Amino acid sequence: xxxxxxxxxxxxxxxxxxxxxxxxxxxxxxxxxxxxxxxxxxxxxxxxxxxxxxxxxxxxxxxxxxxxxxxxxxxxxxxxxxxxxxxxxxxxxxxxxxxxxxxxxxxxxxxxxxxxxxxxxxxxxxxxxxxxxxxxxxxxxxxxxxx
Amino acid sequence: xxxxxxxxxxxxxxxxxxxxxxxxxxxxxxxxxxxxxxxxxxxxxxxxxxxxxxxxxxxxxxxxxxxxxxxxxxxxxxxxxxxxxxxxxxxxxxxxxxxxxxxxxxxxxxxxxxxxxxxxxxxxxxxxxxxxxxxxxxxxxx
Numbered sequence: 001x002x003x004x005x006x007x008x009x010x011x012x013x014x015x016x017x018x019x020x021x022x023x024x025x026x027x028x029x030x031x032x033x034x035x036x037x038x039x040x041x042x043x044x045x046x047x048x049x050x051x052x053x054x055x056x057x058x059x060x061x062x063x064x065x066x067x068x069x070x071x072x073x074x075x076x077x078x079x080x081x082x083x084x085x086x087x088x089x090x091x092x093x094x095x096x097x098x099x100x101x102x103x104x105x106x107x108x109x110x111x112x113x114x115x116x117x118x119x120x121x122x123x124x125x126x127x128x129x130x131x132x133x134x135x136x137x138x139x140x141x142x143x144x145x146x147x
Numbered sequence: 148x149x150x151x152x153x154x155x156x157x158x159x160x161x162x163x164x165x166x167x168x169x170x171x172x173x174x175x176x177x178x179x180x181x182x183x184x185x186x187x188x189x190x191x192x193x194x195x196x197x198x199x200x201x202x203x204x205x206x207x208x209x210x211x212x213x214x215x216x217x218x219x220x221x222x223x224x225x226x227x228x229x230x231x232x233x234x235x236x237x238x239x240x241x242x243x244x245x246x247x248x249x250x251x252x253x254x255x256x257x258x259x260x261x262x263x264x265x266x267x268x269x270x271x272x273x274x275x276x277x278x279x280x281x282x283x284x285x286x287x288x289x
Binding site: 027035123125132 | 175178179182183184251252254255258259260262265266267268270271274
């Protein structure tokens with residue numbers, strides 16, 4: 001189980017409070033599809049992903065991005081039980097969606113870039129370190145039930 | 148992975164914009180890397196890694212200079228960084244996984260200081276460029 005210091009929990013809560021989950025979620029997923037185009041393989045039925053502009057404006061991308069980041073909110077409320085929180089989703093990503101867990105790490109990297117562009121100097125090295133730990137822990141929890 | 152003409156243009160535009168602060172960005176990227184990925188500190192047991200360290204500043208300048216050199220010779224990064232590639236293979240032997248980690252921190256530094264510059268397209272191009280640099284630096288490992 002991951003241990004979170006009081007300072008880390010504070011940094012996570014502070015940053016989360018400053019975010020628009022809808023905007024950041026949409027942007028994170030769009031950037032994932034743009035920067036790592038092979039990730040589009042999971043979204044064949046999302047319609048037009050033919051260019052960065054198309055991806056950024058795609059309503060299904062935006063909606064799904066919001067859904068993904070909303071799920072992060074659940075993680076933040078349950079930092080001491082990420083495994084339990086993500087157990088069902090982990091099974092889903094393995095058994096139904098067939099997503100290589102490496103993709104969770106890629107999305108984590110992209111999410112940090114989105115946070116960096118939105119928060120600028122408020123995204124201090126300590127913030128980055130804490131949020132890297134968080135996205136890593138979420139990725140680990142999502143991969144936990146893979147078999 | 149190939150850098151398109153668009154990628155090269157994006158990378159050059161970024162470097163033109165940030166050239167005045169590139170030394171500081173190099174140092175900050177290292178600082179962020181040490182904080183975010185503590186295992187990377189194992190390559191610097193001989194450094195003072197405290198905030199504001201002169202050694203980290205100096206090393207950040209070196210890293211920045213190498214990236215500028217690569218960007219200025221973007222059509223032949225392997226040629227431009229050949230000596231650095233030899234150094235990493237023969238002497239430094241930094242595990243290849245670490246170049247991605249430093250690359251991520253460089254992107255974060257550019258993002259925090261120039262959010263408008265790092266559009267998704269530029270983010271993609273810069274990420275590709277940094278991957279290419281990492282590939283060159285590890286190309287002679289075995």
